[in-house]
Amino acid sequence: MTTSTRLLHRKRFLPLMVTQFFNAFNDNLYKTAVVLFVVYAVYNDERQEALFSGLASVLFIAPFVLLSALAGQLADTRDKAxxxxxxxxxxxxxxxxxAIGLFxxxxxxxxxxxAIPLLLFVVFLAAVQSTFLGPIKYAILPQHLKKEEVLPGTGLIEAGTYIAILTGxxxxxxxxxxxAMVLVVLTSLVGYVSARFVPEAPPQSDYEMHYPLLEPYRDRVPSRPLRWLGMPFVAVADQAVMSFKLVRNTMHNRELWLAIVAISFFWTIGAVLFIQFPPLAKNQLLASKEVASLFLVIFSIGIAIGSVGINALLKGKVxxxxxxxxxxxxxxxxxGFYLVAKLWIPNEAGQLLPVEAWILEPLAIPLSLMLLGISTAGGFFVVPLYAFLTTRCAHDAASRTIAANNIVNSLAMVGGSLFAIALTTIGMPVVDQLLFAGAMTVVAAWLGxxxxxxxxxxxxxxxxxxRVAAG
Incomplete structure (x- = not known):
C-alpha cells in the first residue's frame, strides 16, 4: 500500500481532503451554473451576456487580491481547524x-x-470563503502528517481540487x-459535516516556537491579535501594503519576476477566454450550455496534457x-479558433444544438481541436514557469514567492476581465475579442x-x- 493510499484511510487527512474537494466542487458548480443560466435563460443579447460573464469573473477573482494576505495571517494566528x-x-x-437567487x-x-444582483453578490461571497480556506489546506498538512507524508498529501489535495473543479x-x-440550486445547498452541508472531523491545528508559532514550555497549558495562552485595530477596512489596507511589499521583493530577482509576469499573462488570456466561451457558444455557434461547459472541460484537459508533455520534453530540467x-x-x-468560429454556419433551424447534435456539425471537430491545441500549448508554456518560482528563489522564501505570484496573477486576471468588459461595452463582438487574446500571446512570447x-x-x-573559484 502506497503512502498516498494509506493517507486516504487516516482521520488526520481524509476529512480535510473531503472538505477541500467539496469546497472547490461547490464554488465551480455554483459560479458556472449561474453564468450559464443567466446567459442562456435570462439575457438574449450578446453584449449583456458578455458583460455578465465578465463581471462574474471579476467578482470571483477580486477577493483573492484583496484578502489573501489577511487570510494567511488569520491562518497563522488561529486554530486552522x-x-x-x-x-x-x-x-x-x-x-x-x-439557491434563493437562482429560484x-x-x-x-x-x-x-x-435576483441577478443577489447571484453576483453570492459569487463574491463564495470567492471570499475560498480565499480564507486557501492558505489552510496546505499549511495544516505539516501539523497532521509525518514529514514523509507531506509531499504525497499535498499531491492528493492538488489532484482532488483539480478533479473537483472539473466535475463541478x-x-x-x-x-x-x-x-443545481439543491445540489449547491446539499454540498455545503456535506462539506460542513466533513469539516467537523478535521483535527485541531493550533498556531504552531505560538506554542512550538515561542512558548515550547507552555505546550501542556495551550488553552491558557492567549492568541496573538490580528493587525486590524478592530476595523476590517484598516485590515484590508494593511494587508494591501504587505502584499505590495511581498511583490516588490520578488522584483529583485529577474528570473523570478519575469516568470511571474509571464504566468500572469497566460492566466489573463485564460480568464478572457473563459468569459467569452458562454456567449460565444450561444450566439456564434448556436450551441447549448452543455457545449459551453464542454469548452471549459477541453481547456482543462489540454492544460493537463501540456503539463505532462513538457515534463517529458525537458526530462526533469527546469x-x-x-x-x-x-x-x-x-x-x-x-x-485558428477565431477563423473557424467566424466561418461557422448556423444550423438551418436556428435552434441551440445539444452536444450530441452540435458535435456532428462540419466544423465542430476542427473547432474543438483548435481549443485543445490552445490549452495544450498553454500547458507547455506555463508549467516550467511555475517550476522557476520554487527553484530560483531562496529555500526559505518559496511560500512568499508563490504568494507574490498569486497576487500578481489575480491582479492580471482582473485587469484582463475588465478590458474584455470594456471591449464589450464599446460594441466589439465576442468572437472578435478572440483576436485580443491572440495579441496577448505575442507579449507572452516576448516575456518567455x-x-x-x-x-x-x-x-x-x-x-x-x-571557473574563477577553481582557477
Whole structure:
C-alpha cells in the first residue's frame, strides 16, 4: 500500500481532503451554473451576456487580491481547524442565498432588480470563503502528517481540487437550474459535516516556537491579535501594503519576476477566454450550455496534457527553453479558433444544438481541436514557469514567492476581465475579442524569450564564477 493510499484511510487527512474537494466542487458548480443560466435563460443579447460573464469573473477573482494576505495571517494566528469549520458554516449561508437567487431568476421574480444582483453578490461571497480556506489546506498538512507524508498529501489535495473543479464545471452545464440550486445547498452541508472531523491545528508559532514550555497549558495562552485595530477596512489596507511589499521583493530577482509576469499573462488570456466561451457558444455557434461547459472541460484537459508533455520534453530540467515557441503555437491555435468560429454556419433551424447534435456539425471537430491545441500549448508554456518560482528563489522564501505570484496573477486576471468588459461595452463582438487574446500571446512570447535569456545569462555567470573559484 502506497503512502498516498494509506493517507486516504487516516482521520488526520481524509476529512480535510473531503472538505477541500467539496469546497472547490461547490464554488465551480455554483459560479458556472449561474453564468450559464443567466446567459442562456435570462439575457438574449450578446453584449449583456458578455458583460455578465465578465463581471462574474471579476467578482470571483477580486477577493483573492484583496484578502489573501489577511487570510494567511488569520491562518497563522488561529486554530486552522476552527477556521475551516467557521468558513464551511458560512458556506451553508451563501449556498442558501445562492439557491434563493437562482429560484427567483428561474421563476422570473424581480430578475433584474434583485435576483441577478443577489447571484453576483453570492459569487463574491463564495470567492471570499475560498480565499480564507486557501492558505489552510496546505499549511495544516505539516501539523497532521509525518514529514514523509507531506509531499504525497499535498499531491492528493492538488489532484482532488483539480478533479473537483472539473466535475463541478461539467455538472453545471448538464443539470437543470432547479437541480443545481439543491445540489449547491446539499454540498455545503456535506462539506460542513466533513469539516467537523478535521483535527485541531493550533498556531504552531505560538506554542512550538515561542512558548515550547507552555505546550501542556495551550488553552491558557492567549492568541496573538490580528493587525486590524478592530476595523476590517484598516485590515484590508494593511494587508494591501504587505502584499505590495511581498511583490516588490520578488522584483529583485529577474528570473523570478519575469516568470511571474509571464504566468500572469497566460492566466489573463485564460480568464478572457473563459468569459467569452458562454456567449460565444450561444450566439456564434448556436450551441447549448452543455457545449459551453464542454469548452471549459477541453481547456482543462489540454492544460493537463501540456503539463505532462513538457515534463517529458525537458526530462526533469527546469528551463524556459520551449516557452517562447509554445506560446507562439498557442497564438496560432487561437487565430485558428477565431477563423473557424467566424466561418461557422448556423444550423438551418436556428435552434441551440445539444452536444450530441452540435458535435456532428462540419466544423465542430476542427473547432474543438483548435481549443485543445490552445490549452495544450498553454500547458507547455506555463508549467516550467511555475517550476522557476520554487527553484530560483531562496529555500526559505518559496511560500512568499508563490504568494507574490498569486497576487500578481489575480491582479492580471482582473485587469484582463475588465478590458474584455470594456471591449464589450464599446460594441466589439465576442468572437472578435478572440483576436485580443491572440495579441496577448505575442507579449507572452516576448516575456518567455526574456526569461530564457535571463536563464542563460545566470547559467553563464554561475559557470564563470565556478571557473574563477577553481582557477
Amino acid at each position: 476552527a477556521i475551516v469549520r467557521v468558513v464551511k458554516l458560512c458556506e451553508i449561508g451563501w449556498a442558501s442565498l445562492g 427567483l431568476a428561474w421563476q422570473g421574480i424581480a430578475v433584474h432588480s434583485f 464545471t461539467i455538472l453545471a452545464g448538464f443539470v437543470s437550474v432547479e437541480l 528551463s524556459a527553453r520551449y516557452s517562447p515557441a509554445s506560446v507562439v503555437v498557442m497564438g496560432a491555435f487561437l487565430i 524569450w526574456l526569461l530564457y535569456k535571463a536563464e542563460k545569462d545566470a547559467a553563464a555567470a554561475a559557470e564563470e564564477l565556478a
